[in-house]
Amino acid sequence: MTSHGLDAPAATGTVNYDHNGHVSEPNNLDDLVVRMAGVGVRRGRNELLAGLDWAVELDERWVVLGPNGAGKTTLLRLAAAELHPTSGTVDLLGERIGKVSVFELRPRIGFTSAALAGRVPGDELVRDVVVSAGYSVIGRWREEYENLDVDRAMELLGTLGVTHLAERTFGTLSEGERKRVLIARALMTDPELLLLDEPAAGLDLGGREDLVARLSTLAMDPDAPATVLVTHHVEEIPPGFTHALLLREGQAVVAGLIDDVLTAENLSKTFDQDLLLERSGDRFFARRR
Numbered sequence: 103m104t105s106h107g108l109d110a111p112a113a114t115g116t117v118n119y120d121h122n123g124h125v126s127e128p129n130n131l132d133d134l135v136v137r138m139a140g141v142g143v144r145r146g147r148n149e150l151l152a153g154l155d156w157a158v159e160l161d162e163r164w165v166v167l168g169p170n171g172a173g174k175t176t177l178l179r180l181a182a183a184e185l186h187p188t189s190g191t192v193d194l195l196g197e198r199i200g201k202v203s204v205f206e207l208r209p210r211i212g213f214t215s216a217a218l219a220g221r222v223p224g225d226e227l228v229r230d231v232v233v234s235a236g237y238s239v240i241g242r243w244r245e246e247y248e249n250l251d252v253d254r255a256m257e258l259l260g261t262l263g264v265t266h267l268a269e270r271t272f273g274t275l276s277e278g279e280r281k282r283v284l285i286a287r288a289l290m291t292d293p294e295l296l297l298l299d300e301p302a303a304g305l306d307l308g309g310r311e312d313l314v315a316r317l318s319t320l321a322m323d324p325d326a327p328a329t330v331l332v333t334h335h336v337e338e339i340p341p342g343f344t345h346a347l348l349l350r351e352g353q354a355v356v357a358g359l360i361d362d363v364l365t366a367e368n369l370s371k372t373f374d375q376d377l378l379l380e381r382s383g384d385r386f387f388a389r390r391r
């Protein structure tokens with residue numbers, strides 16, 4: 103860990119781009135929740151991400167799609183201030199990574215991932231898993247939480263449809279129940295950016311559909327934070343998501359409004375298969391041609 107709390111050596115960004123991809127100084131970073139310019143992440147000889155330009159605005163809901171190993175989790179960890187880029191610049195919530203303490207930034211960002219699920223002690227009460235996010239720790243660490251915090255945790259468990267699990271221990275929950283509890287936890291600090299890494303992975307059909315519906319409600323709520331959802335499957339894109347970034351081998355294939363960029367052609371390029379994409383109402387379905 104560096105003095106900024108990052109788990110990779112801090113490298114000062116050298117390149118800035120404007121929205122058209124031209125080199126420039128940023129104008130008003132406050133308008134952007136995430137801004138990545140010329141971002142690369144390298145581990146040994148592996149380029150996990152390369153030359154990535156991406157920006158997320160306050161009212162946008164992004165889905166990041168790509169095959170195994172495309173760099174999706176790496177991208178999300180950059181957006182969660184958990185990683186530092188090897189090259190390029192990352193600005194989160196108007197702050198440049200490398201110039202700000204990530205410990206100040208992280209409470210403003212809600213993040214769920216399988217890695218986080220693995221760090222939650224199995225004997226923690228579900229209610230405490232959620233409420234402790236407000237104190238930037240995992241699990242209960244105080245004898246007494248503020249009543250207001252407990253009320254908020256219960257309200258969020260309600261939003262995710264799992265109030266009845268509040269007094270259960272995390273280790274006794276099913277995969278789907280854990281995912282919902284962790285999304286409630288991610289929302290606990292009222293974050294300005296919500297990052298969801300494969301929230302529907304491992305869920306059965308009913309669980310997936312229920313989660314997609316709840317994420318759709320959240321996406322359509324104008325007060326909800328800017329959201330980025332990583333998935334392998336177009337079927338998991340909740341209605342209300344506005345933008346898509348398609349990633350392949352650490353590089354963006356295409357990024358923009360879902361209606362513009364989510365096409366059979368782009369999906370086929372991304373997954374290196376001849377794919378058929380169908381749209382039914384506001385849901386997507388894909389299969390091999």
Ligand SMILES: Nc1ncnc2c1ncn2[C@@H]1O[C@H](COP(=O)(O)OP(=O)(O)OP(=O)(O)O)[C@@H](O)[C@H]1O
Binds near residue numbers: 146168169334
């Ligand atoms: N520390 C590391 N050292 C070397 N290679 C790494 C390291 N971390 C990740 N990688 C590699 O970088 C690539 C991108 O990993 P990442 O986890 O970001 O992909 P992903 O798109 O999230 O994949 P998946 O869909 O399988 O979860 C993978 O090929 C992975 O093996």
